[in-house]
Amino acid sequence: MILPARASLETRLRDVRFLLREGLSWPASLGLLIAGVVLLPFLPLGVGLYPVPRLLAALNLLASRAQARAGAYSSAVVPFDRRRLDGRQSFGELAALVSAPETKRDVSWLLFHGAFALLAGCLAVALPLAAVLYVLAAPWWMLFPQATPLELAFPVTSWPAAAVTVLLGLAYALAAWLLPPWMARRLSGGTLAILSPRRYDELSRRIQDLSAARASALTAHAAELRRIERELHDGAQNRLVGVVMMLGLAQRAAETDPAAAVPFIGRAQDAATEALAGLREAVHDIYPPILDELGLGGAASALTSRSPIPCSLDVHGLLRAPAAVEAAAYFILAEALTNAAKHSDASRIEVILRTEAVPREDVLVVRVNDDGRGGAAVPPHGGGTGTGTGLAAGTGLAGIARRASAFGGKLILTSPQGGPTELRVELPCAF
Structure with a gap:
């Protein structure tokens, strides 16, 4: 009997913690909602589009965090990746972002969250506090002078009024026990339902x-x-x-x-x-035979040992992947190291290979960081000639991007002028 009661209490505390997190995030939702309302009249004039990237980035961040909280609470798997709002957009691209289905879903969630998150969070705290206060304070009504009696739901000036107050406190305790799970399920379910694309959109x-x-x-x-x-x-x-x-x-x-x-x-x-x-x-x-003999970690060690720039290699957490994926990662690493040696003027390169678990599949991550002069850029549409003088000047980035996208992966590059440069390639292991 003790173990089920303890498990039930832990479940209720988990519900209350989720509702409290949603309530604490409510001011950010309200502030973003007010900013959107203020900006709305300026959108038809065109000038209102300039703050849109920052506003959408903030909205995307809030929605992604809410989706992560709701998914963790309900143990739900989110079967898609949220969009990335990186880089600069043209006027037409900004207008398309405003009317995109993802933006409509995020705005719908913002309205839903702004309407119910604070109420749910306040009830999760107020109901148990009211229960404790009413049950413990009502029997002490005699200690209060008649001029200033104990004021709870009503003035408590007699034992019958104290008994009614205690009963009301017990009702609050029952509500504090029953309501948080219901509110948490509705809030998490509503968040996931609003932010998840419809099946047609997802299939498209x-x-x-x-x-x-x-x-x-x-x-x-x-x-x-x-x-x-x-x-x-x-x-x-x-x-x-x-x-x-x-x-x-x-x-x-x-x-x-x-x-x-x-x-x-x-x-x-x-x-x-x-x-x-x-x-x-x-x-x-x-297909390098060394991959069969030593695996990707051993093959990467051979590549980094031949680099003219001193390299450190971290393969902690690296798991075996399909042969085609490991071969793609090997050639991506070889191309990245070659480009760093040719263009980065770096004195040190850090290589990290690891397998990261995501809800749908494992992802093989290749990270190459250098302390060079930066300025690398991904060529448009994965082709042509890369710009910049960092890790991937020339056609190196184009080849890496093409090889990653062929496996459903992606290339993420951070290379400000003056460095450092970070190249991150994610390759799904269940392509």
């Missing part, structure tokens, strides 16, 4: 993401085929042509002077050795 978004990932995969595949073809043509094929030529010369020399054929055979052997090395390098670029 997933289709768009899959279409973009498929296009990126096809682009990355074509680029890999061109690169392999170019390496074979310029490397192994030319050397094999040299082998054939040297053997032909050796054959003709052997017909007249066998001793004269020996140098040609030696040169053919050297060319064949170089062609074999080129073929091994091309095969290594398709």
Whole structure:
């Protein structure tokens, strides 16, 4: 009997804590709601669009935190990622953000939260306090002078009035026991229902993401085929042509002077050795054998040890992933280290590889931080030439972005002028 009662009490305390957090976040919701109302008349004039990014960023932050609290309380899995409001937007993009379905859902939640969060939080605190006060204070009504009697729900000046007050306190105690779970369920359920996209919107978004990932995969595949073809043509094929030529010369020399054929055979052997090395390098670029032998952690250690810039490697929390994902992470790390060595002027590079658990799947995270001069930028649409002089000047970032998007992942770059630069790539392990 003691254990169920204790578990029930812990559940009620959990409900009250959730309601208190919602009540404490209510002033931020109210302030944002007032700012939106003040800004609303200026939107048709155009000037009201300039504060929109900050306002939407604040709204997105509040809504994401509320969604996280509601999901944690109800143990619900949020089956989608919230949008990221990064970078600068044009006038048309700002107008589209204001009318986007995500913005409408966030505004609807803001109205819902502003209307009920404070009330729920206050009731969660007021009901138990009122119960304790009424039950404990009413029997002491005699200690108060007749001129200033004990005032609770009504003046307590007699034992019948004290008994009624105690009964009222017990009613408050019953309400304090029954209402918080109901209010917490309604508040968390309403938050998740409002902020979760409708199934049609979610499916449309997933289709768009899959279409973009498929296009990126096809682009990355074509680029890999061109690169392999170019390496074979310029490397192994030319050397094999040299082998054939040297053997032909050796054959003709052997017909007249066998001793004269020996140098040609030696040169053919050297060319064949170089062609074999080129073929091994091309095969290594398709799928490095070291990944099978040592895993991604060991392969990353080999990459960082060859970097001309001193590197530290942290693989704490790294788990095995599908072979294709590990290969993508290996090449992304190799490209990032190469670009850092060429363009960053850094004195130190920090590499972090780890597996992070998210509600739907595990994500392999590749982070490369350098203390260089920064200024790197992601090329528009993942192509062209990157700008800046930091980690990823040139076409390096474009290739990294294409390779990540081919697996449904994303590239997040922070590289202010003057540095430091942080490159973070997230690769879903269940692509």
